[in-house]
Amino acid sequence: MNIFEQVKAxxxxxxxxxxxGIKATHNMIRCPFHNDHTPSMKLNPxxxxxxxxxxxxxxxxxxxxxxxxxxxxxxKKLAVDFGIDTGDTVAKPQVYRKINVYTEKEQDCFRVLCxxxxxxxxxxxxxxxxxxxxxxxxxxxxxxxxxxxIEYLIDFIIDEDIEDRYEVVNGLITDGTIENLKKxxxxxxxxxxxxxxxxxxxxxxxxxxxx
Numbered sequence: 001m002n003i004f005e006q007v008k009a010x011x012x013x014x015x016x017x018x019x020x021g022i023k024a025t026h027n028m029i030r031c032p033f034h035n036d037h038t039p040s041m042k043l044n045p046x047x048x049x050x051x052x053x054x055x056x057x058x059x060x061x062x063x064x065x066x067x068x069x070x071x072x073x074x075x076k077k078l079a080v081d082f083g084i085d086t087g088d089t090v091a092k093p094q095v096y097r098k099i100n101v102y103t104e105k106e107q108d109c110f111r112v113l114c115x116x117x118x119x120x121x122x123x124x125x126x127x128x129x130x131x132x133x134x135x136x137x138x139x140x141x142x143x144x145x146x147x148x149x150i151e152y153l154i155d156f157i158i159d160e161d162i163e164d165r166y167e168v169v170n171g172l173i174t175d176g177t178i179e180n181l182k183k184x185x186x187x188x189x190x191x192x193x194x195x196x197x198x199x200x201x202x203x204x205x206x207x208x209x210x211x
Contacts, residue, residue, distance in 0.1 A: 003086045004060060004071070007078045012045040013059045019081060020066060023163040030170055031055065032066060037174050106157065109169045112181050113154050119188060120147045 001009070014024045022029055028039040031050040040052035049056040055065070064074035079086050124143035129136060153172070157165055172178050 003075045003079060006084055006086055007060060007075045007082075008046065008058055010084050011059050011078055011082050013043045013048055013062060014045070015082075016059050016063060016078065017043055020063070021166060023166060030174070035174060105173060106165060106169050109172055109178050110154065110157050112178050112185070113150055113157070115185050116181050117147070117150045117154060119185065120150060 014027060017024055017029060022032065024043050025039065027043045029041050029043060030036040030039050031041040031052055033050065033055045034053040036050075036052055041048055041050040041055070047056065047058050048062050057065075059078065060071050060074045063069075063078055064071050067074065067077070069077070078084070120143040123139040124147060127137035127140035127143070129140070153168070156168060160168075
């Protein structure tokens with residue numbers, strides 16, 4: 001058998017998906033090839049089919065599309081990662097593209113959550129009321145309401161198993177939470193830059209006649 005036949009005979013599709021961070025439930029997963037809100041891809045041992053976007057193929061097609069590599073490189077990657085002796089020296093360990101689609105999503109999600117967490121931490125201190133009868137600043141309220149939940153999500157991504165992290169991270173991405181937070185953080189930073197510019201302009205005006 002050639003390397004394609006050996007790999008397809010040795011590696012069931014659900015096992016390949018789990019190897020790369022995607023756990024199937026009843027052989028169904030959220031399709032990694034489109035913005036899938038509910039599991040719409042069926043993983044059979046020898047082929048996959050997405051009822052949402054129509055993507056289909058065998059285990060080599062799946063890995064090739066997941067990592068953005070051609071079929072021969074996908075077959076070699078599977079042979080190496082699953083310890084398949086193909087009898088072909090080119091299939092032995094070497095440097096392949098290791099970009100894992102899920103890992104990239106998780107890292108992006110973690111970065112956004114951490115950025116927002118630090119903003120909330122600052123707000124809870126900077127905008128805390130100075131007296132008991134002072135009206136609460138909206139930034140202080142936002143910090144009090146959301147700081148605990150964001151901290152929980154960060155700890156979850158750090159501590160939990162990859163299967164559980166996958167569900168949470170993909171949920172945060174597909175429901176728009178992460179994209180909305182990115183926009184929120186960008187607006188906050190833009191407002192901060194404008195405020196700093198105004199302060200600097202005011203100081204320069206005050207010192208205009210001083211040499």
